[in-house]
Amino acid sequence: MQASIDIGQDAAVQYLLRIGDTVLILGQRIAEWSGHAPILEEDIALSNMALDLVGQARAVLTHAGAVEGRGHDEDQLAFLRDERDYRNVTLVELPRGDFAFTVLRNTMASTFLKLLWARLGGSSDAELAGIAGKAVKEARYHQQHAADWVVRLGDGTEASRRRTAAALESLWPYVSELFADDAVDEAAHASGLGPRWSALKDAWHAEMAEILGEAGLALPAPVPFMSTGKRGVHSEHMGFVLAEMQHLQRAYPGGVW
Amino acid sequence: MNAAVAMSARAERAWQVLGTVLDPEVPALSVCELGIVRDVIDHGDRLEVVLTPTYSGCPATEVIEQSVLAAIEAEGLGPAHATLRRAPAWTTDWITEEGRRKLNDYGIAPPGPVPADAAAPIRIFGRRAQSDVACPRCGSLHTERLSAFGATACKAMYRCLSCREPFEHFKPI
Numbered sequence: 001m002q003a004s005i006d007i008g009q010d011a012a013v014q015y016l017l018r019i020g021d022t023v024l025i026l027g028q029r030i031a032e033w034s035g036h037a038p039i040l041e042e043d044i045a046l047s048n049m050a051l052d053l054v055g056q057a058r059a060v061l062t063h064a065g066a067v068e069g070r071g072h073d074e075d076q077l078a079f080l081r082d083e084r085d086y087r088n089v090t091l092v093e094l095p096r097g098d099f100a101f102t103v104l105r106n107t108m109a110s111t112f113l114k115l116l117w118a119r120l121g122g123s124s125d126a127e128l129a130g131i132a133g134k135a136v137k138e139a140r141y142h143q144q145h146a147a148d149w150v151v152r153l154g155d156g157t158e159a160s161r162r163r164t165a166a167a168l169e170s171l172w173p174y175v176s177e178l179f180a181d182d183a184v185d186e187a188a189h190a191s192g193l194g195p196r197w198s199a200l201k202d203a204w205h206a207e208m209a210e211i212l213g214e215a216g217l218a219l220p221a222p223v224p225f226m227s228t229g230k231r232g233v234h235s236e237h238m239g240f241v242l243a244e245m246q247h248l249q250r251a252y253p254g255g256v257w
Numbered sequence: 258m259n260a261a262v263a264m265s266a267r268a269e270r271a272w273q274v275l276g277t278v279l280d281p282e283v284p285a286l287s288v289c290e291l292g293i294v295r296d297v298i299d300h301g302d303r304l305e306v307v308l309t310p311t312y313s314g315c316p317a318t319e320v321i322e323q324s325v326l327a328a329i330e331a332e333g334l335g336p337a338h339a340t341l342r343r344a345p346a347w348t349t350d351w352i353t354e355e356g357r358r359k360l361n362d363y364g365i366a367p368p369g370p371v372p373a374d375a376a377a378p379i380r381i382f383g384r385r386a387q388s389d390v391a392c393p394r395c396g397s398l399h400t401e402r403l404s405a406f407g408a409t410a411c412k413a414m415y416r417c418l419s420c421r422e423p424f425e426h427f428k429p430i
Contacts, residue, residue, distance in 0.1 A: 041404035048406040055314025130343030134313055137346065137430045144379045145405045
């Protein structure tokens with residue numbers, strides 16, 4: 001079995017991994033719907049969104065490896081890191097749930113990512129700014145599509161409304177983590193690499209309130225729980241995501257096709 | 258294309274060759290008409306082709322790079338290498354007029370101009386989006402969107418309500 005690589009504690013690398021890992025794991029989760037979505041159009045939509053996200057992850061992880069300067073490429077970073085070295089927010093690693101859960105999580109994540117990419121377009125890091133200039137357009141399209149579904153389900157039948165409300169209750173405890181700053185945010189803010197993620201909080205809540213309002217749902221009250229995936233301490237689900245995602249590369253080291 | 262610098266005969270020939278390299282996913286138009294070839298630079302000992310990808314996850318990106326280089330080498334203009342330019346990001350506004358006409362002839366409704374308010378918050382519209390996409394077969398504007406995503410990242414599925422034909426639309430981004 002292929003041994004794991006470790007990553008340094010450099011704040012810029014950590015900041016980039018938080019972005020790259022979040023889009024990678026969300027893409028992995030969304031791709032689980034390929035061949036399983038309730039209708040063909042959504043199968044295609046989810047697979048397309050997963051492709052965009054994995055493409056964004058490739059660019060960001062390649063860049064994170066270059067900034068780290070230890071010769072790690074996108075594949076090594078994606079397939080050879082252990083759970084504790086993954087820096088995605090916990091929200092995106094949760095099991096895909098039912099379709100209501102998936103479209104609501106996609107709405108929450110793409111709203112966040114759209115706001116983040118928009119700010120990263122002005123990054124002092126030209127490569128990250130370039131990646132963001134493309135990704136923001138994709139995130140915006142993902143948000144529009146997912147939000148349409150949240151409105152359709154929330155304002156739909158009794159069953160679709162019940163499921164959407166249940167998804168909101170399940171997902172809400174993982175929101176606080178998105179906007180909880182630490183030293184990595186401070187360093188990124190100071191160097192101009194990117195915003196403190198807390199700076200996105202008000203805009204995110206305003207857009208989510210509008211979408212949920214249209215769906216006949218309300219923003220839940222804040223909860224005291226704080227997840228910690230972006231610091232490497234994940235939920236029990238993360239190991240299973242990586243086991244599936246990394247299996248081939250671990251079993252057949254360096255395998256390519 | 259860098260108009261400020263006089264182009265070498267070799268670069269000029271390379272542009273002509275690239276005008277015959279078709280997009281693998283939409284083989285109706287060339288990579289130049291698609292607007293992803295941003296520059297051809299003659300370094301003397303080699304040619305550099307600057308490409309801008311369409312979508313982050315477009316699986317055709319690597320195939321396009323290979324076919325671009327292969328076409329240049331086949332014409333004896335090599336050696337050549339490709340570089341990636343991410344900024345400014347590719348937009349469908351870079352598809353040429355000729356490219357748009359070819360798309361339409363191929364049965365894909367070409368993209369309209371990218372809306373200036375692309376940074377504005379999303380619009381929460383109901384179940385059915387109002388369409389302003391013309392049917393590539395009969396030209397009717399009486400069309401509706403069936404699916405926000407299509408067979409490739411760059412397209413959406415539509416249906417004409419006049420001639421009843423389904424068709425693809427190249428999304429403006």
